[in-house]
Amino acid sequence: MVGASGMGKTTLLKLLYKEEVPDKGKVLVGGMDTSNIHGSRLRRSMGIIFQSFRLLEKKTAFENIAYGAEVLATPPKEVRKRTKEILDLVGLADKSHRLPGQLSGGEQQRVAIGRALINEPKLIIADEPTGDLDPENTDRVLNIFDRFHQEHKATVLFATHAVDVVNRLGRRVIRLQQGNVISDATGGYWSEQGEETKE
Numbered sequence: 012m013v014g015a016s017g018m019g020k021t022t023l024l025k026l027l028y029k030e031e032v033p034d035k036g037k038v039l040v041g042g043m044d045t046s047n048i049h050g051s052r053l054r055r056s057m058g059i060i061f062q063s064f065r066l067l068e069k070k071t072a073f074e075n076i077a078y079g080a081e082v083l084a085t086p087p088k089e090v091r092k093r094t095k096e097i098l099d100l101v102g103l104a105d106k107s108h109r110l111p112g113q114l115s116g117g118e119q120q121r122v123a124i125g126r127a128l129i130n131e132p133k134l135i136i137a138d139e140p141t142g143d144l145d146p147e148n149t150d151r152v153l154n155i156f157d158r159f160h161q162e163h164k165a166t167v168l169f170a171t172h173a174v175d176v177v178n179r180l181g182r183r184v185i186r187l188q189q190g191n192v193i194s195d196a197t198g199g200y201w202s203e204q205g206e207e208t209k210e
């Protein structure tokens with residue numbers, strides 16, 4: 012999902028995970044009206060990566076990732092196994108005992124991604140997941156999403172400004188302007204200036 016700053020990307024994502032509720036209209040996720048689902052239950056069924064990571068500052072990378080599985084009463088052995096796998100996937104196995112404050116922005120971003128993936132959700136929602144990342148970390152994040160999509164048949168929806176990322180992926184692109192969807196196309200070319208051509 013793309014659109015310039017202030018066009019409503021974060022707001023739309025918040026509606027999907029019920030951090031905001033609509034004044035009018037309905038929000039359907041997986042065909043279900045979210046007004047009938049408890050917000051916390053809805054959020055537990057998804058993997059959410061926030062624009063500002065929202066990591067637990069007093070917990071290590073390992074603990075931040077494990078936490079999501081622990082709250083679902085996953086057996087401790089299983090939590091450890093999955094957390095180790097996720098740390099490998101996001102390339103942080105060697106920094107698992109660091110606190111968020113001891114990690115770079117890109118590393119914190121990957122902890123946030125790991126936390127979102129721990130319960131193997133079928134829907135992953137990410138707000139600017141490559142926001143402040145250098146090209147190498149951007150590639151890493153896109154590869155993590157791609158692997159997860161392939162291996163778990165998960166849908167990954169993310170908001171971004173990064174024209175190059177969107178065009179390189181060649182996936183479905185939903186464009187927002189002033190809160191409205193102005194185009195929805197697969198493999199569509201998009202530029203910050205608003206030109207668009209279909210392949």
Ligand SMILES: Nc1ncnc2c1ncn2[C@@H]1O[C@H](COP(=O)(O)OP(=O)(O)OP(=O)(O)O)[C@@H](O)[C@H]1O
Nearest residue numbers: 014015016017018019020021022023062139170172
């Ligand atoms: N809690 C709020 N109450 C009222 N207006 C808000 C609130 N949050 C955001 N807005 C406004 O809604 C519009 C859309 O904001 P939103 O955060 O969804 O934009 P965005 O597309 O995610 O932008 P960015 O790319 O900068 O993250 C903006 O004009 C913003 O000022």
Ligand SMILES: [Mg+2]
Nearest residue numbers: 020021062138
């Ligand atoms: Mg935003």
